[in-house]
Amino acid sequence: MPADPNPRPPTPPDLRWHDLGGNDRPPTTQAFVLDALRRAITTGSLAPGRPIRQDSIAHELGVSRVPLREALKTLEAEGQVVYRPHRGYAVAELSLDDLLEVYRLRALLESEAAGVAAGRFAEADLQRIEEAARDVERAAEAGDLVGMITANRRFHFALLEPCGLPRLLRIVRTLWDATDAYRAVYYNEGANRERVRAEHEAIVRAATAGDAERLVALLDAHRDHAVAALRNTID
Structure with a gap:
């Protein structure tokens, strides 16, 4: 169909x-x-x-x-x-052009934030990242889309906030606020929820290792997979 x-x-x-x-x-x-x-x-x-x-x-x-x-x-x-x-x-209607613009901006800003943050992670930061990743997984298993969206946001901002760039982070938060409805569409597919879980695991490993280059690359791929799946749905 x-x-x-x-x-x-x-x-x-x-x-x-x-x-x-x-x-x-x-x-x-x-x-x-x-x-x-x-x-x-x-x-x-x-x-x-x-x-x-x-x-x-x-x-x-x-x-x-x-x-x-x-x-x-x-x-x-x-x-x-x-x-x-x-x-x-x-x-607002879901719009592919809107989605692509927001994710393009996110790629630019979040890559900068993640690259800086990777060299600043403290043990408490890593604990918050891992806890949020577990909450995403639990919500996914329960089919709780709102819970998954909430935990996923905590996961990503736990990764970004150690960068210490408050103006950049305010813009990123606004971009996230504008696209929660798209995430609900994405998470509604079981295969996408499983992909998110696997990608989060790899992202946590890169953050724990303090590997800025790999962390940025994994986050880029994470966004790209979401856009590709939503492109097929929305378009």
């Missing part, structure tokens, strides 16, 4: 909005709403192209329209939602 022209993350059954804030509610209402919206987009509860009914969502989350509007502006800046005059906000 041909690939679905509008691939969507799987939608969990009977998902309620109050379940989307995670286990630990963020410290501000706006952060709570932003986290809930991100999770809804990632899980497919808010599917690509779907209108965002602000009154309904605000009621379900128990918040006013003000923090919801601010959260939507943040998501619009990231490219996760779009504003349509006279129709309001809707979830």
Whole structure:
């Protein structure tokens, strides 16, 4: 069968909005709403192209329209939602061009960060990297896509943060925020989850050895495999 022209993350059954804030509610209402919206987009509860009914969502989350509007502006800046005059906000469609641009930028910035970080890993850094890798594997085995996406982000930033380049890392975080829905599509395939597990193991070994050249090369291949798989799905 041909690939679905509008691939969507799987939608969990009977998902309620109050379940989307995670286990630990963020410290501000706006952060709570932003986290809930991100999770809804990632899980497919808010599917690509779907209108965002602000009154309904605000009621379900128990918040006013003000923090919801601010959260939507943040998501619009990231490219996760779009504003349509006279129709309001809707979830952005998955776009191959968008994906390729984001991953090209990630390759440039993350290669620099990883190369610097590799010479600075302390024992505590390596422990965080290994722990996050185990959490990714456990979530993958359980079929928990949101848990896998969350743990995968911790894994990658545990690798990058020792570089000590805060401005670079802020840009990388923004790029990651814009592509969680793509990761949900990628992780929905069992073969991709197994590939991620194997690639993470090799990345951990390179980080433990402090081998900057191999670490950068493995991270490049890791991104390239994701792009290749998503290219076939989205295109």
